[in-house]
Amino acid sequence: MKKEFYNIAKLVTQNSKILDVGCGNGELMKYITENISKDIRGIELSKSNVQKCVEKGLTVIEGNAEKDLKQFPDGTFDFVILSQTLQAFLDPENVLNELLRIGKKAIVSIPNFGHWKVRLHLLLKGTMPVTENLPNEWYNTPNLHMCTIKDFENYCKKRDIKINLKNLRFHNFFSELGIFVLEK
Amino acid sequence: MSKFKDIKKIIVEKPLKLDCGQTINNYPLAYETYGKLNDDRSNAILIFHALTGDQFASGINPITKKDGWWNYALGPGKAIDTDKYFVIAANVIGGCMGSFGPSDINPETKKPYGTNFPVITINDMVNAQYNLLDYFKIEKLFSVIGGSMGGMQVLQFVSNFPDKALTAIPIACTASHSAQNIALNELGRQSIMADRNWQDGFYEEQNKQPDKGLAVARMAAHITYLSKAGLQEKFGRKLQERDDLKFSFDADFQIESYLRYQGSVFVDRFDANSYLYITRAMDYFDLTKKFGGNLSKAFEKSNTKFFIISFTSDWLYPTSENRDIVIALNAIGKNVGFVEISSDKGHDSFLLDVQDFLNTVKNFLNTSYKQIK
Numbered sequence: 001m002k003k004e005f006y007n008i009a010k011l012v013t014q015n016s017k018i019l020d021v022g023c024g025n026g027e028l029m030k031y032i033t034e035n036i037s038k039d040i041r042g043i044e045l046s047k048s049n050v051q052k053c054v055e056k057g058l059t060v061i062e063g064n065a066e067k068d069l070k071q072f073p074d075g076t077f078d079f080v081i082l083s084q085t086l087q088a089f090l091d092p093e094n095v096l097n098e099l100l101r102i103g104k105k106a107i108v109s110i111p112n113f114g115h116w117k118v119r120l121h122l123l124l125k126g127t128m129p130v131t132e133n134l135p136n137e138w139y140n141t142p143n144l145h146m147c148t149i150k151d152f153e154n155y156c157k158k159r160d161i162k163i164n165l166k167n168l169r170f171h172n173f174f175s176e177l178g179i180f181v182l183e184k
Numbered sequence: 185m186s187k188f189k190d191i192k193k194i195i196v197e198k199p200l201k202l203d204c205g206q207t208i209n210n211y212p213l214a215y216e217t218y219g220k221l222n223d224d225r226s227n228a229i230l231i232f233h234a235l236t237g238d239q240f241a242s243g244i245n246p247i248t249k250k251d252g253w254w255n256y257a258l259g260p261g262k263a264i265d266t267d268k269y270f271v272i273a274a275n276v277i278g279g280c281m282g283s284f285g286p287s288d289i290n291p292e293t294k295k296p297y298g299t300n301f302p303v304i305t306i307n308d309m310v311n312a313q314y315n316l317l318d319y320f321k322i323e324k325l326f327s328v329i330g331g332s333m334g335g336m337q338v339l340q341f342v343s344n345f346p347d348k349a350l351t352a353i354p355i356a357c358t359a360s361h362s363a364q365n366i367a368l369n370e371l372g373r374q375s376i377m378a379d380r381n382w383q384d385g386f387y388e389e390q391n392k393q394p395d396k397g398l399a400v401a402r403m404a405a406h407i408t409y410l411s412k413a414g415l416q417e418k419f420g421r422k423l424q425e426r427d428d429l430k431f432s433f434d435a436d437f438q439i440e441s442y443l444r445y446q447g448s449v450f451v452d453r454f455d456a457n458s459y460l461y462i463t464r465a466m467d468y469f470d471l472t473k474k475f476g477g478n479l480s481k482a483f484e485k486s487n488t489k490f491f492i493i494s495f496t497s498d499w500l501y502p503t504s505e506n507r508d509i510v511i512a513l514n515a516i517g518k519n520v521g522f523v524e525i526s527s528d529k530g531h532d533s534f535l536l537d538v539q540d541f542l543n544t545v546k547n548f549l550n551t552s553y554k555q556i557k
Contacts, residue, residue, distance in 0.1 A: 047524070050523055051543070054521075057548075057550070059489075061520065062524050071514045
């Protein structure tokens, strides 16, 4: 399992009620189900990933986070997880608001566009950065709204979203990923 | 009725007040079982059949000698594994495979009920089948499963008996019959009633059968069970055993011949009045009605774990209607999974060899079963 998932799993509490938005093939959900809380379910857009979740015996709802989060009432979940998909939504601001509405806490990770490799790539090569966490070319990337850790922090400040910084292990220059625990 | 003499049935003594106001008792409920009930009676599954199904879901139907309607899904080692689970399937009331239906003899007149049979609802069907839990002394079912009208019964069952099923799999169904659904059913009913042999429903006592009307009803319905892409791929404009058009109203096209065949074999196994009564029950189905239009309220008291399945090419009970059920359950924080299966086989996908569907059912059941063990 990716290191990121271990770090996210450390942030959720025992037997809490969790929603994994964009749960992919269910790897993180499976780990959390087996080790931390059975009360977890996911939303996933891709049919093949939904099948992989079903094969793992996980509760998954096939759907689009951008449209389908509104069906959940306020504060339904203790934690809502969103791993590296915020930048791919058409309207990330709306998704963030929904996460903070339906979850008491939201755990959000973003690929950091401010990482030194990204900066160096653009500076030296003059082309859009392609790295391990950002493997696509500009013409086929699903990432519509790239930001840096600093951008994200500024955004949260502006919107009065509390960031639990203690859980932020990485920083703007050296971290390829930012992991945030957010509360409204 | 003698052809049903050797099939399993219980006579339900307990009176059942139907939605139409009449009360029935001492009525037959025909059923079949598959697999073995375990010692702690925790492996029982109740499956509900669709419009023209019956209790013979797997193996060979002893009356029609045809394959059971859910042979792909139900049996040893299959999605609903009868090596593991004890599966009960009943014929709905209003049906024509041994349960109380319009071709039964009315003791007062000594003639078949015909259209004097009471109008029944999905709620009545489910309440009648609930008696099987008492009969088999099952405190709690492991699962309730059904597709199409069977899915509607699943929803009704959980709503009526919120603590009687651990899991529920409604497949390709709806919580409320749409105007289009009602319209298509009405087409079938009108076709039957337009057959002069129908005789206002009293055809049996006159030794007549409204076969033509029933066959046309089936042909029309059959089209709704398939998808445009599926039909095009299978038949296209292919001609039936001829090199060119015959400039007549004979079945030039393979699709015509296919539909005629589907109609003709259907009348051998299904009763026209049952078709009227069961389609009526489907049309009357609206689970939200009792709850002021709020579907969530139908499931408020239940802790059943739901898994809802729809199919991409099903235009009769489309994904959007299945998703409405998911939304209603999520809105009250219930445990629900949902998958839309890719298939070009239309509404009928749930009856066919659609591997993703069968695997999904199997995985959900087996992991849920592990969790309770």
